[in-house]
Amino acid sequence: IAGITQAPTSQILAAGRRMTLRCTQDMRHNAMYWYRQDLGLGLRLIHYSNTAGTTGKGEVPDGYSVSRANTDDFPLTLASAVPSQTSVYFCASSDGGTGFNEQFFGPGTRLTVL
């Protein structure tokens, strides 16, 4: 593994189903983030974690949950998917300890909720 990986690459999901998007980084970064990107709306932060064991809400957290059991993994769960959650989801990470906040992105997951 080099950098950030996300799985699955894409997924078509029936409304009402539960879905977990996976994100793993091997850079030992403290902070991790989940964004969604929609045409015309740009990148919007869903949830973040400054360090293992802590999480926080971003701009659009409703309908999503996260956990941060360890440094490397930061899964995003949709408990009951709705069509408005159709989007491209990006996971990102940053060192968070140097005073700066350069974030590096994973390849993304394209999710379609029907």
Next chain:
Amino acid sequence: QKEVEQNSGPLSVPEGAIASLNCTYSDRGSQSFFWYRQYSGKSPELIMSIYSNGDKEDGRFTAQLNKASQYVSLLIRDSQPSDSATYLCAVATQGGSEKLVFGKGTKLTVNP
């Protein structure tokens, strides 16, 4: 509400020209500024970061920051068709694990 504004474009320049991308931000407490490049269907890629007023050069890219005017720009010299992408401006209010606010991006097309 912290906002980051970019010209929506699209911006079209001929090959070899200078492309100028602009960004303004609303939060005067912002300290860290970033430019990301995003090719169609791909994830954002960090290309420049700037933290102090003035210019920062890296190859064909120059980032310019003016905190008094709350303005940050990216210049691409000798533009190449491979520079055609959407450029995202991002602003953080504090150092460390602080959240970024992204602009909606400017789509750049470099014509051969």
